[in-house]
Amino acid sequence: MTKKEKALLAVETLKKKYPESICSLNADNPLQLIIATRLSAQCTDARVNLVTPGLFAKYKTVEDFANADVQDIEKIIHSCGFFRAKAKDIVGMCQKMISDFGGEVPSTIEELTSLPGVGRKTANLIMGDVYGQPAVVADTHLIRISNLLGLVSTKDPLKVEMQLRELLPPEESNDFCHRCVLHGRDTCISGRPKCGECEMRDFCSYNLSDK
Numbered sequence: 001m002t003k004k005e006k007a008l009l010a011v012e013t014l015k016k017k018y019p020e021s022i023c024s025l026n027a028d029n030p031l032q033l034i035i036a037t038r039l040s041a042q043c044t045d046a047r048v049n050l051v052t053p054g055l056f057a058k059y060k061t062v063e064d065f066a067n068a069d070v071q072d073i074e075k076i077i078h079s080c081g082f083f084r085a086k087a088k089d090i091v092g093m094c095q096k097m098i099s100d101f102g103g104e105v106p107s108t109i110e111e112l113t114s115l116p117g118v119g120r121k122t123a124n125l126i127m128g129d130v131y132g133q134p135a136v137v138a139d140t141h142l143i144r145i146s147n148l149l150g151l152v153s154t155k156d157p158l159k160v161e162m163q164l165r166e167l168l169p170p171e172e173s174n175d176f177c178h179r180c181v182l183h184g185r186d187t188c189i190s191g192r193p194k195c196g197e198c199e200m201r202d203f204c205s206y207n208l209s210d211k
Helices: 003-017 030-039 045-058 062-066 070-080 083-101 120-129 140-149 157-167 170-186
Strands: none
Touching: 003 157, 003 170, 030 045, 030 062, 030 083, 030 120, 045 070, 062 083, 070 083, 120 157, 120 170, 140 157, 140 170, 157 170
């Protein structure tokens, strides 16, 4: 079985398991999503979802965030960790959106990654979920599961992204990433994968190996 054949099989298997491929971060608009994604760095989505309702109730527009007191943002997001850097980036990205992009969330990888605190993972999430473009969100779940399946053999996020772009159908790539997150939380758990319960066990390189 080629890697491309295995990737297609993984796509279809996870599609059956998780018909609704949803982002784990709660957001009502692109601005909220890019901010929530920045907060999710080295923090669980569940924690972010507890913090953002209060944040978004107080700061509703890109102008609100751009003019915010960074220390006030810090207090609200404190429990997300790395709160000083995240608060600074949130205010900075909103200021740059106003100065360079007419107050809108940019629509290209290059423009998105020009914003403070926005890397390729965040940019890909926005491209896929907001703009409906082919995207590969190389988060920890996708990187781990892709390696275990035998689709890639690197933990470098950029290399994983680029290699999976060659293997996944473009129209399926973004949803596949969301489904890998769900699968990584309830079955392919880091350090203790439930291989016996996994729908991909028959073609997963890790499960078929001597371990």
